[in-house]
Every structure is written in structure tokens, then in C-alpha cells.
Amino acid sequence: xxxxxxxxxxxxxxxxxxxxxxxxxxxxxxxxxxxxxxxxxxxxxxxxxxxxxxxxxxxxxxxxxxxxxxxxxxxxxxxxxxxxxxxxxxxxxxxxxxxxx
Numbered sequence: 722x723x724x725x726x727x728x729x730x731x732x733x734x735x736x737x738x739x740x741x742x743x744x745x746x747x748x749x750x751x752x753x754x755x756x757x758x759x760x761x762x763x764x765x766x767x768x769x770x771x772x773x774x775x776x777x778x779x780x781x782x783x784x785x786x787x788x789x790x791x792x793x794x795x796x797x798x799x800x801x802x803x804x805x806x807x808x809x810x811x812x813x814x815x816x817x818x819x820x821x822x
Contacts, residue, residue: 773812
């Protein structure tokens with residue numbers, strides 16, 4: 722089973738790799754600001770491209786009719802909405818292909 726890496730663990734790993742030239746608060750601030758900027762850009766409908774990692778885009782999903790699993794005979798309207806999609810970049814795709822299942 723794969724491990725989960727939290728934001729805090731990511732901060733700790735980056736601090737360790739920078740040989741403590743950056744404090745944990747500095748790294749946390751940079752990561753948090755990057756997340757906020759990505760969120761803001763996507764909220765404006767912009768694409769966010771991180772070369773060799775991937776691309777975040779906002780797509781419009783059309784309205785459709787779904788089914789209620791508790792009452793399959795009943796139609797449930799699902800409204801149109803905007804969703805974030807992620808297209809994997811080359812390096813990330815290759816790294817994921819090397820992992821054991």
C-alpha cells in the first residue's frame with residue numbers, strides 16, 4: 722500500500738534537502754502561497770502548467786440525468802458544473818509507471 726505524504730511532511734523533506742537554509746515556516750509559506758495562486762488561477766478559468774509535472778484546467782461538465790442508487794427507477798437531474806481536471810506530465814507519468822503495484 723502506498724504511503725500518504727502530508728503538506729507538513731513535504732515541508733520537512735524540503736527543509737532537510739535544503740540543508741536547513743530555509744526554515745519550516747518559510748517553506749510552508751511558499752507551498753501555501755503556491756496552492757493559493759493555483760487555486761486563484763483556476764478560479765479565474767486559467768490553465769496552470771507545471772512543466773514535466775502536469776497541467777490543471779477547468780472544464781465545464783454538461784447537465785445530465787443520473788439515477789438514484791436507492792431508487793433506480795427515479796431520475797435525478799445533475800446540473801452543469803465546472804470541475805478541475807489534471808493532465809499528467811511526462812516525468813510524473815514515467816515515475817508512476819516505475820512504481821510497484
